[in-house]
Amino acid sequence: MQKVLIGKQAIITGANQGLGLEIARKYVLAGADVVLCARNADLLESARAELVSMADNNQKIMVQKADVSSQADVRNLVDQTLTQLGGCHILVNNAAVYGPKGEIQSVDWAEWVRAMEINVYGSVLMSQAVVPHFKAQGYGKIIQLSGGGATNPLPRLSAYASSKAAVVRFAETLAEELRGTGIDVNAIAPGALNTGMLDEIIEAGPREVGIDFYERAVKQKATGGTPLDRGANLALFLASSASDGITAKLISAVWDDWEHWPGHLKELSGSDAYTLRRIAGRDRGLIWGDK
Numbered sequence: 001m002q003k004v005l006i007g008k009q010a011i012i013t014g015a016n017q018g019l020g021l022e023i024a025r026k027y028v029l030a031g032a033d034v035v036l037c038a039r040n041a042d043l044l045e046s047a048r049a050e051l052v053s054m055a056d057n058n059q060k061i062m063v064q065k066a067d068v069s070s071q072a073d074v075r076n077l078v079d080q081t082l083t084q085l086g087g088c089h090i091l092v093n094n095a096a097v098y099g100p101k102g103e104i105q106s107v108d109w110a111e112w113v114r115a116m117e118i119n120v121y122g123s124v125l126m127s128q129a130v131v132p133h134f135k136a137q138g139y140g141k142i143i144q145l146s147g148g149g150a151t152n153p154l155p156r157l158s159a160y161a162s163s164k165a166a167v168v169r170f171a172e173t174l175a176e177e178l179r180g181t182g183i184d185v186n187a188i189a190p191g192a193l194n195t196g197m198l199d200e201i202i203e204a205g206p207r208e209v210g211i212d213f214y215e216r217a218v219k220q221k222a223t224g225g226t227p228l229d230r231g232a233n234l235a236l237f238l239a240s241s242a243s244d245g246i247t248a249k250l251i252s253a254v255w256d257d258w259e260h261w262p263g264h265l266k267e268l269s270g271s272d273a274y275t276l277r278r279i280a281g282r283d284r285g286l287i288w289g290d291k
Contacts, residue, residue: 004030005027005032009032009060009089010092011034011078011090012024012035012094013092014068015038019190019193020092020095021050022231023231026232028059030239031056032090032239033085035077036063037065037095045063048062064076067122068095069114071125074125088140089134089139090143091143092235092239093142093145096119096145097118097197098159099119101200101204102208103156107159112159116159116166119163119164119167123170131174135178138182140182140183140184141239141243142183144168144171145190146167146188147189147190148161148189149162149164150167151165151250156208156209156213165276168276171186175248176248179248183247184243185248186243186249188253189251189252190231190234192220192225193226198221230253234258237259238251243262244262245265246262246268
């Protein structure tokens with residue numbers, strides 16, 4: 001792998017397993033210093049040991065237990081990153097939970113709120129904490145992990161669906177706030193992944209998540225799902241200088257030809273392609289519905 005991230009420091013949340021850890025592997029192989037955060041300290045230490053074995057002698061691998069929904073934890077995480085690594089150039093907001101499963105009238109309200117705190121507040125707090133540093137250096141990359149709920153309804157997973165739509169729109173909004181500062185903000189749709197979150201759906205069963213979603217999950221488990229490195233490769237691209245100027249986009253790791261986007265920066269910047277938008281009647285040939 002080309003060392004496209006030499007001299008760069010990255011924070012990756014929810015990085016002790018699954019896609020977050022796969023992104024960390026890509027970043028380390030590309031030469032970056034990395035900070036992994038999550039709430040499970042034992043899994044973090046296991047991840048750190050693996051990454052150290054992959055890293056060059058001069059690379060720094062740091063882990064820190066943190067709850068991204070806690071403002072104090074987030075501030076401490078960013079402060080420690082700047083102190084121990086000497087800087088930060090990349091933030092990957094990957095930490096997320098499904099939250100409660102079931103119809104809205106029956107879900108536990110505290111669990112619903114907790115999912116929003118982790119998925120939405122966590123992404124906002126992390127971004128808020130790194131933006132002043134990114135602005136001061138005139139450069140930064142914020143990479144937000146999306147999910148199926150951002151573009152499609154997910155019955156019986158209302159907290160997850162709502163939170164994923166929210167973080168994509170937040171990423172688009174933040175990107176516009178930061179346009180022209182040298183800071184790019186994008187969201188990744190990584191595809192249907194076989195991670196611990198998929199196991200949650202199968203364990204919950206069809207009564208809680210619905211028969212259709214459950215059967216899709218079982219089939220995905222059997223067939224393997226989208227390889228983790230699809231999303232991780234896109235996260236690497238968005239962290240590298242190759243993606244400079246690409247911002248405010250929701251990018252599919254599976255369906256979009258993002259490798260060739262750098263040659264179309266002007267078109268991308270002037271278009272609402274690859275963003276969340278309302279579908280009007282005219283877009284579907286329902287000319288009776290629009291003025």
